[in-house]
Amino acid sequence: MTAPAQRSNEADQLWQMMVGLVWETRGEWRRKVSEVTGLPFSRTRVLRRLFDAPMTLTQLAEATGSDAPATTVAVNDLETRGLVERYPHPENKRAKLVSLTGAGKQMIDLVRRTVRDDAPPGVHDLSKTDLAHLRRILERIDRAAR
Structure with a gap:
């Protein structure tokens, strides 16, 4: 099982990656x-x-x-x-x-x-399944932020 500190660190790293992707594009x-x-x-x-x-x-x-x-x-x-x-x-x-x-x-x-405000190519390259997972995850994050 992953320790809470490790999960938090991974969550922070993924967040920084998402922010960086958006910021750079x-x-x-x-x-x-x-x-x-x-x-x-x-x-x-x-x-x-x-x-x-x-x-x-x-x-x-x-x-x-x-x-x-x-x-x-x-x-x-x-x-x-x-x-x-x-x-x-x-x-x-x-x-x-x-x-x-x-x-x-x-x-x-x-x-x-x-x-136009199109997604970068990497997002367009995702499969329908990956896009559905990404939507579900982002909606969950958005709900938690409100």
Whole structure:
């Protein structure tokens, strides 16, 4: 039987491998997103996080993995470009919500329509059985993370 420390170490190694695979295959996609939008990728990332619902600056900073000052700078820039707007939070007088404008939604729609986000060749080379196993494993990890 595998000791818990060994399982944990193996889990950490596999996680690092997955992160590395994703990280190393995203550069070209990110470049294309910036090319299509004319924005730094960090700005497009903020727009994407706001696509489903408005957020406070604090929520947005957490969702993008940025600190509050960097998030404020990004939102200021996007607001100047007419892609987001701020308005008072209906339940918290001290907070403001940030939401996409129509132009911001169009920007994200443009990225979705024009920039392909295909899996790398190694994923395409997996058998149907392997893909089914991978889906099951990733769904289990996703459920545990929520």
